[in-house]
């Protein structure tokens with residue numbers, strides 16, 4: 274077990290609110306990803322970026338352990354519904370994707386922590402070396418540009434506007450709204 278495990282687990286449990294298999298996976302995946310990038314103290318390294326593939330427990334653990342967050346633009350949520358995460362060196366855009374890959378499952382009366390402790394990372398995760406394509410407007414730092422939507426007049430940052438029938442529109446006004454006004 275990684276020497277940071279107890280401390281990482283504590284951080285993740287406090288951030289997430291409970292201990293579950295997803296948190297255990299996330300803590301182990303995050304540390305394996307950091308180890309791959311050669312990072313021991315994530316708080317002292319801002320040169321990596323993390324992708325998570327579901328809005329579930331595991332992602333909270335990855336955030337708690339790596340310190341990468343949406344607001345810092347170093348956590349990217351890709352809505353695949355998969356228990357996986359990728360850890361990318363921002364200079365090379367290369368890194369590792371790690372996905373839960375096991376048929377094992379603790380029974381409800383079993384302690385999740387001691388159950389998963391029986392397995393090595395290699396036994397329960399799949400590892401893939403990857404290269405990602407990150408657009409300049411998705412990188413950390415000041416917004417590259419911002420425009421005003423011609424319909425609602427709200428400000429749109431980072432190239433998220435859409436040109437439709439010759440008009441500059443936000444995604445909501447262009448027809449991709451997640452809400453309806455009531």
Ligand SMILES: [Zn+2]
Nearest residue numbers: 293295296330
């Ligand atoms: Zn949970």
Ligand SMILES: [Zn+2]
Nearest residue numbers: 422425443446
């Ligand atoms: Zn608009």
